[in-house]
Amino acid sequence: MVKSANTAYAARVPxxxxxIQDEFWSYYINLVRDVVVPYQWDALNDRVNSAEPSGxxxxxxxxxGLEQGDFYGMVFQDSDIAKWLEAVAYLLESKPDPALEDIADGLIDIIAMAQQEDGYLNTYFTIKEPGQRWTNLAECHELYCAGHMIEAGVAYYRATGKRKLLxxxxxxADHIDSVFGTDPGKLAGYDGHQEIELALIKLYQATGNERYLRLGRYFVDQRGQKPSFYAIQLEERGGKTHWPGNVALDLEYSQSHVPVREQDKAIGHAVRLLYMLTGMADVAAETGDDSLFAACRRLWDNIVTRQMYITGGVGSMPQGEAFSFDYDLPNDTVYAETCASIGLIFFAQRMLRISPEAPFADVMERALYNTVVGGMSRDGKHFxxxxxxxxxxxxxxxxxxKYDHIKPVRQEWFGCACCPPNVAxxxxxxxxxxxTVHEGTLYTHLYIGGEAQLEVGGGKVKLKQASNYPWDGKIRLEVEPDGxxxxxxxxxxxPGWCKRASLxxxxSAYPLNDQTVVNGYVRIEREWAAGDVVELDLEMPVQRIYSHPLVRANAGKVALQRGPLVYCLEEADNGANLHEIVLPREAELTAVREEQLLGGVVTVRSEAEKLREEDWTNGLYSPEAVPGTKPHPVKFIPYYAWANRGEGEMTVWVRER
Amino acid sequence: MVKSANTAYAARVPxxxxxIQDEFWSYYINLVRDVVVPYQWDALNDRVNSAEPSGxxxxxxxxxGLEQGDFYGMVFQDSDIAKWLEAVAYLLESKPDPALEDIADGLIDIIAMAQQEDGYLNTYFTIKEPGQRWTNLAECHELYCAGHMIEAGVAYYRATGKRKLLxxxxxxADHIDSVFGTDPGKLAGYDGHQEIELALIKLYQATGNERYLRLGRYFVDQRGQKPSFYAIQLEERGGKTHWPGNVALDLEYSQSHVPVREQDKAIGHAVRLLYMLTGMADVAAETGDDSLFAACRRLWDNIVTRQMYITGGVGSMPQGEAFSFDYDLPNDTVYAETCASIGLIFFAQRMLRISPEAPFADVMERALYNTVVGGMSRDGKHFxxxxxxxxxxxxxxxxxxKYDHIKPVRQEWFGCACCPPNVAxxxxxxxxxxxTVHEGTLYTHLYIGGEAQLEVGGGKVKLKQASNYPWDGKIRLEVEPDGxxxxxxxxxxxPGWCKRASLxxxxSAYPLNDQTVVNGYVRIEREWAAGDVVELDLEMPVQRIYSHPLVRANAGKVALQRGPLVYCLEEADNGANLHEIVLPREAELTAVREEQLLGGVVTVRSEAEKLREEDWTNGLYSPEAVPGTKPHPVKFIPYYAWANRGEGEMTVWVRER
Incomplete structure (x- = not known):
């Protein structure tokens, strides 16, 4: 396989x-290590009494064969185990933890025992429908669960060097390769929930076995070919479905309505699409497939310029947890699944590894600092x-x-528990x-403090990053090349949000201009010496943000953003009936550091106005206009921190006058 | 049964x-006679190829026993027949039509043959589940269908004097009375969809048989008693349900969570509640039950001051076709079923017959001129x-x-076809x-032209009403007492919408003041003589209407109303992206009569503004505000006439500046 020059794929950084040593992120990473992963292990073992059982x-x-009983949970329940194990692997790769590794090894022993003679591995079909393997790809998530277990196996091998799960x-994967394909006697099918594609590329990267790259590319290429594989299987099953409704016939839901290279609008189940795009970018990069990369770019553009919330949330429609159509971004009936924003981050990372362009990282940052961190409570136990x-x-x-799908406070665990282990x-x-390192350039995409050992230009370099990001935009980098x-x-x-930066x-001042700033990155090319210090200053005023006029839901409204953080009003600070608040365009916006609030945040204060509702005495409708407004001081908090103080109203978009 | 003095029940006017001879209404009534009723007869007989079959x-x-085959359709399919027959009866009561009467007589013969030996009548249970009568009141609509057939029987008897269906x-009804009640051996139950209560009162009124009044009152009183009858039946059925979900356990859905006298907020399925309230008002009036009437008034107030759209639509929530909570009136995710507004009109009529207060008639008028007329197309074949x-x-x-429940154009017929025959x-x-006539007073609630023969103060009077209502507010009444x-x-x-009236x-001018205007009606008490003429002039300017500040969906928005008609913007007149239109508060609003448009309507023209979307070049989100607005002339049409010119955007509430 020949790689084209423009798709040199930057390697993953181990x-x-x-x-990472960063005031903002160390808290969350320690939370994952100390609370989330142990808590989820309890949940996966059904030891959290107050939460829904997992099984x-x-x-x-x-x-x-170690216990007797029936399968419990969703058909994709195995994937929760795999994602948890993958999270454990990353923790171990970052820092040894023998006790945790023991637990994981024990679990891997069980997983290995659950694998069938021929290599097949899926507890639902093994326990519950042993004769029905691969008969319902559209609905039953076998390849999805396989993909997650492959990711776990690769991650655990990279972290520990242990090959058992790999x-x-x-x-x-060998078994899957023997089952699927266009050769006679094979199933010319593909997964109902994309995931196997990106996982197979990881397996290829970890093992060097090109069989897995070919199989991953096959799944990408086969998707959406006519006649529909799902429809064929549905007929072969005599119309039997696993879920209410019949997703096997809803090809747009699973992005199998046309081959992937012909798709140009984000449609259907959001997580499916984003995992698919991640795998497509992987295959494009590893095979130098320009038409595939072009499809990735086209769908990226559609998502981020037409179908993404300001918080980096995607998939606005609860029906099908799906994308709907351009500029349809309702704030209240919204879906914006946590996993979808995680998928967007995966996709953005792959695009950055192919082509370091700041807009990819801007979206990654937006989804990370708003929806993903906001997906978890400060205590790490609610999602x-x-x-x-x-x-x-x-x-x-x-x-x-009314809105069953929207919870005003984070929940302990879910019957469908995809999001918590995904955050972890x-x-x-x-x-x-x-x-990422691309040939002779070391790119910094995110401003997260700590120390990194990287290889660039044939040598090693240590990079120390320190900042108070996202609370201010002063970033200090110390460069220490190895010899x-x-x-x-x-x-x-x-960052795209930054209108004034200096370096x-x-x-000494370093110029930022069209020569030095390329694709949104300021480049400093030189002979580096130990002790070299780069200081970047990203001005971080509070910004009023407006939506494209076609976003119906935000007409006449404004949102606040400061740095990468989107802000919101909560009832806890501003009283009920937030829709009665109007923010005058000329009102001053003041950033205030509050150490004691929500783990330490910067809030934004302003003198807004509020309808004098108490002066309305006209029943439900009246030709007399609402009485005027009264001054109403407001306090905005970062969106990610909402719903940590009990149940109440919240809004990101506020009416502007 | 003793009637209390304050609930003297005004008789129905035959x-x-x-x-009726009225430019606006004669069209619709003739449409019902010439198109709707024949079309629906075809639909009920499965002769409309392009529509869903009825069966x-x-x-x-x-x-x-006249044909072989299986039951087809919903468990409440019989009610479509009953409602159609009731509509036919009203047409015949208004004007003889031997051909139509022949068809109806033929249908009644079939219905009579379908009745079982013991009086039971329901085709679903007779054909499909003969052993399961009365085993699933919560879900299976037997008493609902019974109620509609009773209404048809009463109406047909009143229209033709023929007793067969009566x-x-x-x-x-006798059979039902033998089955239901609190006596030992009877089912202490009640209907899953209220309707039987109001029907039994009609049967009592038509026959004078107090057994039916007692039975109707029993159903009202028994509803919501503990333990739940639905839960008992569910257990007796071994948990078997007729529909997905389990409405037997959702007591608020069917207003059986507490006894009716303890209910104070409109909740649950809207049509159920409004039919229940209609029956409650009937029972309260016929029995002089003040606590029941107080409950009616309390729920009336909750509906019309907290949960009613400006169009008279009620039940804002598609989930359960239901009321949600106070001030929750979203315009886009809305339900506002046509049948619910018809139920609101029934309820208002009963309240008016008990106590002639103009607010009851105001709501009746609002629902009639906006949602109900709007529920049908100008051709009478789409709903x-x-x-x-x-x-x-x-x-x-x-x-x-996304919004499966909302259709941007009227449909030919529905699998669940409750609304079309209800409109008819x-x-x-x-x-x-x-x-209505209350003792010595003749009340005019609606301004609809024509001639009426009424009995008041012990004698007869002919009243001729002429106007161009709802297009202007000049009404002429000619009074001709009989001797x-x-x-x-x-x-x-x-009307509540009228801020300046004269008479x-x-x-000669007749004063309108606190002495002459009582409960919203101007009273003229005198010795009337033939040829007396009353001229009422209701000023009808275009009004800007605002919502209570707690209506979140309408914050910062305005609607237009002229007389009883609510207006809307349509894409056909104003282009797409109606949310980009802003109506300045000071913009002049001009009413223009357009004879050729939509059967002749008054439109409202104004110089509004629209966002200069074409000047936005900033992607999805930007700190740069939307470019300003440009002048954009707009034309509003009456809401009821929307969606008669193909598919397009529509909005009632418009942003105001």
Whole structure:
């Protein structure tokens, strides 16, 4: 396979080379290590009494012959185990933890015992429908679960050097390769929920076995070919479905309506699309497939310029947890699944590894600092699946069943528990997302403090990053090349939100202009010496942000952003009926550091106005206009921190006058 | 049963005494006679190829032993037949039509043959589940269908004097009375969808048999008693349900969570609640039950001051076709079922018959002129089930499945076809809603032209009403008492929307003041003589209407109303992206009569503004505010006339500056 020159694929940065030490992120990463991963292990073992049971570990024990009983949970319950194990692997790769590694090894032993003679591995079909393997790809997530287990196997091998799970998933992948394909006697099918594609590329990268790259590319290429494989299988099953409704016939839902290279609008289930795009970018990069990369770019553009919330949330429609259509971004009926924003980050990372352009990193940062961090509570034990931008608790769940899908406070665990372990594995691997090295250039995409050991221009370099990001935009980088290897370019992202930036190199101003700033990164190409210091100053005023006029839901409204953080109003600070608040365009916006609030945040204060509702005495409708407004001081908090103080209203978009 | 003095129940006005001759309404009534009723007869007989089949007539033929086959359709399919027959009865009561009467007689013969030996009548249970009668009241609509057939039987008897269907439904009611009650051996239950209560009161009124009044009162009183009858039946059925979900356990859905006298907020399925309230008002009036009437008034107030759209639509929530909570009136995700507004009109009529207060008639008028007329197309063959106040066709149905319940254009027929025959029976009986006589006072509630023969103060009077309503507010009434019976009060409603009214009696000004205007009606008490003329002038400027500040969806928005008509913007007149239009508060609003448009309407023109979207070059989000607005002339049409010119956007509420 020949790689084209423009798709040189930047390597993943191993986590043991990136030590994060950052006021904002260390808290979350420690939370994942100390609370989230142990808590989720309890949940997966059904030891959290107040949460919905999982059954996931027990399913593997039953499939392994260690326990008796029935399969419990969703058809994709296995994936929770795999994602948890992947998160554990990232923690171990970052920092040894023998006790945790023992638990993981024990679990891997069970998983290996649950694997069937021929390499097949799936507890649902092994326990519950042993004769029905691969008969319902559209609905039953076998390849999805396989993909997650492959990711876990690769991650665990990279972290520990232990091959047991890698061998298990390699045998499983070999089995899958023997089942699927266009050769006679094989199933010319593909997964109902994309995931296997990106996983197979990881397996290829870890093992060097091109069989897995070919198989991953096959799944990408086969998707959406006519006649529909799902429809064929549905007929072969005599119309039997696993879920209510019939997703096998809803090809747009699973992006199998046309081949992937012909798709140009984000449509269907959001997580499916984003995992698919991640795998497509991987295949494009590893095979130098320009038409595939062009499709990635086209769908990226559609998502981020037409279908993304200001919080980096995507998939605005609860029906099908799906994308809907351009500029349709309602704030209250919203879906914006946490996993979808995680998928967007995966996709952005792959695009950055192919082509370091700041807009990819801008979106990654937006999704990370708003929806993903906001998906988890400060205590690490409660999670959002859906991330609304406007909440009236009266409309959420309860007797009136209005917006059942929206929860005004984070939940302990879910019957469908995809999001919590997804947050855990992303945060545990955050070190992967900060830097990439492209030939002679070291790119810094995210401003996260710590130390990194990287290889660039044929030598090694230590990079120390320190900042108070996202609370202010002053970033200090100390460069320490290893001996003679000091000739390379350092490229630092100037975020899209930043309208004024300045840079000093060893105390002297360094110009930011069209020559030095390329694709949104300021490049400093020189012979680096130990002790060289780069100071980047990203001005971080509070910004009023407006939506494209075609976004119906935000007409006449404004949102606030400061640095990468989107802000919101909460009832806790501003009283109920947030829709009655009007922010005058000329009102001053003041950033205030509050150390004691929500773990320490910068809030934004302003003198807004509020309808004098108490002076309305006209019943439900009246020809007399609403009485005027009264001054109403408001306080905005970062969106990610909402719903940590009980149940109440929240809104990101505020009416402007 | 002793009637209390304050609930003297004004009698229904027979339709043969009210001849409607009115530019606005004659069109619709003739449409019902010439198009709707024949079209629906075809639909009920499965002769409309392009619409969903009904099966309703065939079900009765099968139950009658005249055809072989299976039951087809919803468990409440019989009610479509009953409502159609009721509409036919009203047409016949208004004007003889031997051909139509022949068809109806033939249908009644079949219905009579479908009745079982013991009086039971329901084609679903007779054909499909013969052993399961009365085992699933919560879900299976037996008493609902019974109620509609009783209404048809009463109406047909009143119209034609023919007793056949009246006798059928009386035998059925006797059977129901033998099955239900608190006596040992009886089912202490009640209907899953309220309707039987109001029907039994009609049967009592038509036959004088107090057994039916007692039975109707029993159903009202028994509802919501503990333990839940539905839960008991669910257990007896071993948990078997007829529909997905389990409405038997959702007691608020069917207003059976507490006894009716303890209810104070409108909640649950809207049509159920409004039919229940209609029956409650009937029972309260017929039995002088003040606590029951107080509950009616309390729920009335909650509905019309907290949960009613400006169009008279009610039930804002598609989940459960239900009321949600106070001030929750979203315009786009709305339900506002046509049948619910018809139920609101029934309820208002009963309240008016108990206590003539103009606010009851105001709401009746609002629902009638906006949602109900709007529920049907100008051709009489297409209907809305859901009546949105804001529509973006891109969000309705189609591949993205977003708002499946909202149709941007009226549909031919529905699998659940409750609304079309409901519109037909209401319009065919419109003559019932115009006047009531309370002791010595003749009340005019609606301004609909024509001639009425009424009895008041012990004598007869002919009243001729002429106007160009709702297009202008000049109403002329000619009073012609029959001989000596000229001493009575004529009371004319001053609509709530009218801020300036004047009245002339035989050409001379008649004062409108606190003495002459009582409960919203101007009273003229005198010795009337033939040729007396009353001229009422209701000033009808275009009004800007605002919502209560707690209506979140309408914050910063304005609607236009002129007389009883609510207005809307349509894409056909104003281009796409109606959310970009801003109506300045000071913009002049000009009413323009357009004879050629939509059957002749008054439109409203104004110089509004629209965002200069074409100057936005900033992607999806930007710190640069939207470019300013440009002048954009707009044309509003009456809401009821929307969606008669193809598919497009529509909005009632417009942003105001």
């Amino acid at each position: 986590l043991h080379q990136v030590h 996931a570990v027990r399913n593997f024990k039953i499939a392994a 061998d298990v998933v390699s045998r499983f 959002f699946y859906v991330n609304p931008l406007e909440v009236d608790p009266k409309a959420c769940g309860g007797a009136n069943r 594995r992303l945060l545990a691997s955050l070190g992967e997302y900060i830097y 003679a290897a000091g000739s390379f370019a350092l490229a630092l992202r100037i 000093k190199l060893n105390g | 339709l043969h005494q009210v001849h 309703a007539v065939r079900n009765f033929k099968i139950a009658a 006798d059928v439904v009386s035998r059925f 809305f089930y859901v009546n949105p106040l804001e529509v973006d066709p891109k969000a309705c149905g189609g591949a993205n499945r 029976r209401l319009l065919a009986s419109l003559g019932e809603y115009i006047y 000596a019976a000229g001493s009575f009060a004529l009371a004319l409603r001053i 002339k009696l035989n050409g």
